[in-house]
Amino acid sequence: MQQLRWLAPAPDFRTRLRALAAETDDIWPKAVALANTQIDFTRTNALDETVRRRLDGSPPPGLTTKPVRLAVLGSSTLAHLHAGIRVACLRRNIYATTYENDYGQYLQELLDPNSGLHAFKPTAVLLAFDAAHLTQGLHAALSDNDAKAAFEDICQRLVQCWTLIRDAFGCPIMQQTVLDPFPALLGNNEHRLPGSKSRFVARLNAALRALADAHGVDLVALDDQLRRDGLATWHDPSLWHRSKQEVSPALSPTYGELVARLIAARQGRSYKCLVLDLDNTLWGGVIGDDGLDGIVLGQGSALGEGFTAVQEYAKDLARRGIILAVSSKNDEANALEPFEKHPEMVLRRTDIASFRANWDDKAANIRAVAEELNIGLDSLVFLDDNPFERNFVREQLPMVAVPEVPDDDPALVPGVLADAGYFESLAITDDDRQRSAQYQENRAREQLRATATDLDSYLRALDMRMVWNRFDSVGQQRVVQLINKTNQFNLTTRRHTDADVQAVMADPKSFGLQIRLLDRFGDNGIIAIVIGRMLDDEAVTIDTWLMSCRVLGRQVEPTTLNLIAEQARALGAKKLIGEYIPTKKNGMVRDHYAKLGFTVVETRPDGGSIAELDLTRYEPASTFIHVAEGAYA
Amino acid sequence: MTDETKIYADLTEIFNDVFATDNMKLTPTLSAKDVAGWDSFKQIEIMVSVEERFNIKLNTKEIDSLKCVGDLVNVISKKAA
Numbered sequence: 001m002q003q004l005r006w007l008a009p010a011p012d013f014r015t016r017l018r019a020l021a022a023e024t025d026d027i028w029p030k031a032v033a034l035a036n037t038q039i040d041f042t043r044t045n046a047l048d049e050t051v052r053r054r055l056d057g058s059p060p061p062g063l064t065t066k067p068v069r070l071a072v073l074g075s076s077t078l079a080h081l082h083a084g085i086r087v088a089c090l091r092r093n094i095y096a097t098t099y100e101n102d103y104g105q106y107l108q109e110l111l112d113p114n115s116g117l118h119a120f121k122p123t124a125v126l127l128a129f130d131a132a133h134l135t136q137g138l139h140a141a142l143s144d145n146d147a148k149a150a151f152e153d154i155c156q157r158l159v160q161c162w163t164l165i166r167d168a169f170g171c172p173i174m175q176q177t178v179l180d181p182f183p184a185l186l187g188n189n190e191h192r193l194p195g196s197k198s199r200f201v202a203r204l205n206a207a208l209r210a211l212a213d214a215h216g217v218d219l220v221a222l223d224d225q226l227r228r229d230g231l232a233t234w235h236d237p238s239l240w241h242r243s244k245q246e247v248s249p250a251l252s253p254t255y256g257e258l259v260a261r262l263i264a265a266r267q268g269r270s271y272k273c274l275v276l277d278l279d280n281t282l283w284g285g286v287i288g289d290d291g292l293d294g295i296v297l298g299q300g301s302a303l304g305e306g307f308t309a310v311q312e313y314a315k316d317l318a319r320r321g322i323i324l325a326v327s328s329k330n331d332e333a334n335a336l337e338p339f340e341k342h343p344e345m346v347l348r349r350t351d352i353a354s355f356r357a358n359w360d361d362k363a364a365n366i367r368a369v370a371e372e373l374n375i376g377l378d379s380l381v382f383l384d385d386n387p388f389e390r391n392f393v394r395e396q397l398p399m400v401a402v403p404e405v406p407d408d409d410p411a412l413v414p415g416v417l418a419d420a421g422y423f424e425s426l427a428i429t430d431d432d433r434q435r436s437a438q439y440q441e442n443r444a445r446e447q448l449r450a451t452a453t454d455l456d457s458y459l460r461a462l463d464m465r466m467v468w469n470r471f472d473s474v475g476q477q478r479v480v481q482l483i484n485k486t487n488q489f490n491l492t493t494r495r496h497t498d499a500d501v502q503a504v505m506a507d508p509k510s511f512g513l514q515i516r517l518l519d520r521f522g523d524n525g526i527i528a529i530v531i532g533r534m535l536d537d538e539a540v541t542i543d544t545w546l547m548s549c550r551v552l553g554r555q556v557e558p559t560t561l562n563l564i565a566e567q568a569r570a571l572g573a574k575k576l577i578g579e580y581i582p583t584k585k586n587g588m589v590r591d592h593y594a595k596l597g598f599t600v601v602e603t604r605p606d607g608g609s610i611a612e613l614d615l616t617r618y619e620p621a622s623t624f625i626h627v628a629e630g631a632y633a
Numbered sequence: 634m635t636d637e638t639k640i641y642a643d644l645t646e647i648f649n650d651v652f653a654t655d656n657m658k659l660t661p662t663l664s665a666k667d668v669a670g671w672d673s674f675k676q677i678e679i680m681v682s683v684e685e686r687f688n689i690k691l692n693t694k695e696i697d698s699l700k701c702v703g704d705l706v707n708v709i710s711k712k713a714a
Binding site: 021049242 | 650653678682692693
């Protein structure tokens, strides 16, 4: 099994690592680049050691992501997996420190407020229990009832751990599913032996799905991974006896990937958009040369069906919320022809949110895609069969993910994309399912704007309705997702957790608003989040105000302010306080409060500012948006 | 290059990677006590790397009998032959 096969190999790894160790400047960007090469566990360890020696326990200055303090708890040796996890976080531009409980002492440490675990103050916890620990006491002579009781007992103990962690740290929990190293005792019909450890593990892994969902725990699906790679790849029985390493140290890069993907997804840092090349990526041949009849696609040839499979995988990604785009060196008319006329095309023009077919270089086109869709370059994955184009984009745009794909067999491409885990998601929301429709609606809006004679008539013709609601458990997932991934239109960029959002819901002196925008073309989904908090002196401070950039220029900002003012007045406030905390990405809202009529009362050296609005004199702005309180379910 | 020289060359690469250095000097009598940081974890890292590089599987007895680099080279040359 070739680990990290979607990353480009680095023949000069050793030289680059030595250079990194000697680097006098900020080592972080170069370390991230090295982590994004195809490295085995030894190189992973070496990179981890170098980075840790240089950073000496504190995150690099100016990091835009949230550092993670991960506690890895278990009952066997796990130390050999930490470097893999930390480097996989590094790969995602996330700084991670890790902690491991004293051997076998996870429960004691959870229970003891003076333990090293509590002193570590984790912001995420991974439970990685070995199968031997979870099946203790089980044996082949056990009765059905005793086996059932043992099963219930284990489930309860897992839930108890989760509850302890949640109460103590209020942080996200990851539960590794159980590796099954046990030899069969009956054989094919192993399930007829109540005391079979192998069946016990299989049942536990099945039960963990519902149990974890019910308790808001994310799974690290080691069992799924094992099903694909085989037990022998992941587990070496001799090593288990020698060092109590259940997962082979050689697999630490892949193990780290599984964990880091969840950490990144929790921060809203999964990739959002797949940018597709056309010739020899979506179909065989070159449309400009071979013509509609000449390209290879669909039934009739193995190669053609391979390309169909690529398209079907992309289409399914789109159905679950991944945005599709095209970047192709072609005349636009040629590039569009298969989408409009080829009977075997699975993808249609309406599936593509941004279509760039021209003779500009690919980096320029990928930049244009990001701009048009209003998403960061670091949320794009670029799929191209051509090694030259891949390397060019990697060099020009290192933040874009560019998977290595076998250039001679499209049948293998979906597997590589899936293995790379770019689009790891923790949940699927209605917004995700409707995303591709939303981009189509956007095109309809653009057309209306083009025909409208002036802005007012365009806004009026849109027939906009703002439907708002207080934070609730139904919308919570989406609220946390937006709070953690919105970078540009975000006044304070405060990253709140599930627990923070629940605290807002419970506090009568605070209000959290989730705001949806609909218009004649459709539902834009939740497009703005506001958190306000009453202070002692009859003022409400706006802790968080963020908005999706796709509704810029639609009068959402003044309409939202009307809503905030109304909520603040209901709490008895006479003043609104707005704060701007500058980041690398939120320069667009520097003058947000001034534009809305606030008075800037304080400007900080870093460009941040505090602004106030006198609510006793505030007149609601008149806009073209109709506002209503509504339900989100 | 004799087989043994080749094994030493490959092993030196592995040791350099494992101990993140450029100048590991392997001799037949070199053992864990001579190298800073050569603990039981590094030992396993070396074993797993050796198995991957030489495409062999070392059994428990063989690993237990290793006292120095020379022993390791002997096992490899026997198994990889």
